[in-house]
Amino acid sequence: MMATNEDHPDFTLPVGPGEETVENGWDDDTDWESIAQEFADELGTDPDVAEILPTVAIVGRPNVGKSTLVNRIIGRREAVVENVPGVTRDRVSYEALWNGRAFMVQDTGGWEQDAKGMHRSIAQQAEIAMGTADLIVLVCDGTVGITAADETVARSLRRSETPVILAVNKVDSEKAELEAAEFWGLGLDQPFPISAVHGRGTADLLDEIMLRLPSRTRMRESTGVPRRVALVGKPNVGKSSLLNKLAGEERAVVDDVAGTTVDPVDSLVELGGRTWRFVDTAGLRRKVNQAYGHEYYASLRTRGAIEAAEVVVLLLDASEPITEQDLRVISMVADAGRALVIAFNKWDMVDEDRRYDLDKEIDRELSKVLSWAYRVNISARTGRSLAKLVPAMEGALESWDKRIPTGRLNTWMNEVVAATPPPMRGGRLPRIRFCTQATTRPPTFVFFSTGFLEAGYRRFLERRLRETFGFDGSPVRVNVRVKERRQRK
Numbered sequence: 325m326m327a328t329n330e331d332h333p334d335f336t337l338p339v340g341p342g343e344e345t346v347e348n349g350w351d352d353d354t355d356w357e358s359i360a361q362e363f364a365d366e367l368g369t370d371p372d373v374a375e376i377l378p379t380v381a382i383v384g385r386p387n388v389g390k391s392t393l394v395n396r397i398i399g400r401r402e403a404v405v406e407n408v409p410g411v412t413r414d415r416v417s418y419e420a421l422w423n424g425r426a427f428m429v430q431d432t433g434g435w436e437q438d439a440k441g442m443h444r445s446i447a448q449q450a451e452i453a454m455g456t457a458d459l460i461v462l463v464c465d466g467t468v469g470i471t472a473a474d475e476t477v478a479r480s481l482r483r484s485e486t487p488v489i490l491a492v493n494k495v496d497s498e499k500a501e502l503e504a505a506e507f508w509g510l511g512l513d514q515p516f517p518i519s520a521v522h523g524r525g526t527a528d529l530l531d532e533i534m535l536r537l538p539s540r541t542r543m544r545e546s547t548g549v550p551r552r553v554a555l556v557g558k559p560n561v562g563k564s565s566l567l568n569k570l571a572g573e574e575r576a577v578v579d580d581v582a583g584t585t586v587d588p589v590d591s592l593v594e595l596g597g598r599t600w601r602f603v604d605t606a607g608l609r610r611k612v613n614q615a616y617g618h619e620y621y622a623s624l625r626t627r628g629a630i631e632a633a634e635v636v637v638l639l640l641d642a643s644e645p646i647t648e649q650d651l652r653v654i655s656m657v658a659d660a661g662r663a664l665v666i667a668f669n670k671w672d673m674v675d676e677d678r679r680y681d682l683d684k685e686i687d688r689e690l691s692k693v694l695s696w697a698y699r700v701n702i703s704a705r706t707g708r709s710l711a712k713l714v715p716a717m718e719g720a721l722e723s724w725d726k727r728i729p730t731g732r733l734n735t736w737m738n739e740v741v742a743a744t745p746p747p748m749r750g751g752r753l754p755r756i757r758f759c760t761q762a763t764t765r766p767p768t769f770v771f772f773s774t775g776f777l778e779a780g781y782r783r784f785l786e787r788r789l790r791e792t793f794g795f796d797g798s799p800v801r802v803n804v805r806v807k808e809r810r811q812r813k
Contacts, residue, residue: 377419378537379428381457385473386433388465389493393520394418394431397530422530427537430457459487459537466492466504466517478510487536490515491529496522550592550601551721554633556626556657558649561639562669566704567591567604596714605629630656634724634765635663635717642668642701643678646685654693661766663720663798664697666690667713672703696790698797720797726767728793730760733769740788746781768801777804
């Protein structure tokens with residue numbers, strides 16, 4: 325006998341479209357709004373509503389401790405910190421929380437007047453951050469005092485309509501606090517003496533940020549934001565060579581010695597009529613504990629670059645056998661949930677025999693990944709087939725951002741479950757009552773069931789999702805929320 329809603333009073337489903345709806349190809353999710361609301365508490369968040377958090381930009385001269393302050397605010401070591409100036413080059417945003425209020429903190433590169441070359445580009449990124457943020461924190465070095473660069477940026481900020489807070493860093497003692505009083509001369513109201521390294525005064529600074537942070541964010545256009553692409557792979561597969569070829573200039577140092585690239589190198593590249601931000605990363609070793617010194621930290625930064633990227637271009641050396649290192653990197657990218665394009669580089673060095681061996685290696689090692697990831701055969705040295713890279717990245721990102729309407733998704737679910745029911749568990753047949761797409765990036769689907777769904781059936785649902793809706797180039801995650809049946813008294 326088929327179970328009914330009366331059998332499970334704790335799992336009541338509102339009445340949705342009938343059988344005629346399926347036959348007529350009903351795909352309007354308007355009628356499913358009430359159903360989705362019934363399960364909103366289980367999801368925890370409304371998938372259709374994305375909160376836009378206010379942004380706090382951290383700006384200042386090079387080596388004043390901006391990244392250290394960012395790490396202190398977000399409560400973890402995320403931004404790269406070194407004792408030399410110029411480490412931070414790009415605008416990088418992190419989510420932070422203080423006194424129950426969430427906001428975005430944006431780390432910027434050091435601002436310098438009359439900067440040239442790459443330093444000018446870094447300064448321009450800082451200027452963009454100052455122009456788009458909801459609040460600006462100007463960081464100065466308390467051990468150096470007021471410099472000409474500080475006076476220049478302060479003069480510009482005084483004319484800005486954006487709220488500005490002055491933070492004097494590297495103030496580690498009460499004596500240093502007295503010396504920091506000279507920063508009143510910048511005309512930016514009260515300076516807040518802090519020590520980003522030790523945490524001294526940062527709580528007062530955060531309280532002031534909360535007081536002056538607007539409740540509504542500024543309107544910002546997102547259409548022109550470059551998509552972030554991470555070039556990853558084991559050492560010496562040609563990541564820097566590919567970046568230089570795409571950029572049309574020497575953006576990254578290239579050498580035959582493996583491990584030349586240490587720091588992630590960001591580059592804006594115009595391809596296919598749009599701007600992309602490519603991040604050249606250090607080659608990932610087989611095991612992190614095998615690396616030491618700067619190689620160890622380079623591996624950590626590469627992992628961070630993968631997390632910050634939207635699409636990952638994984639480079640494999642087509643002229644050499646697929647190694648365990650390659651598989652580890654693939655697993656890392658898949659676990660991060662990023663869109664994926666697999667590029668077999670050095671294709672100009674592959675002969676017929678190697679192509680035959682490569683096909684067998686792919687079938688043996690990469691069949692599961694290549695069933696959904698894009699594959700391109702390229703040569704970074706000669707430029708062969710680089711034009712295929714952009715369509716592959718665009719297709720992967722389209723799948724990564726794709727959202728399926730709830731009504732269409734449930735219509736599909738009814739057809740799939742009717743044709744192939746889930747396997748019985750404990751003598752009972754689990755009944756899938758509702759499904760919805762919880763998030764994108766990557767696409768994550770939640771199935772509400774009366775019983776546990778086996779891993780094999782979850783993979784089946786994922787495969788059918790890909791076949792029906794097409795998620796080429798993006799991982800798909802399937803989650804199950806179980807509502808246990810109540811025992812009758």
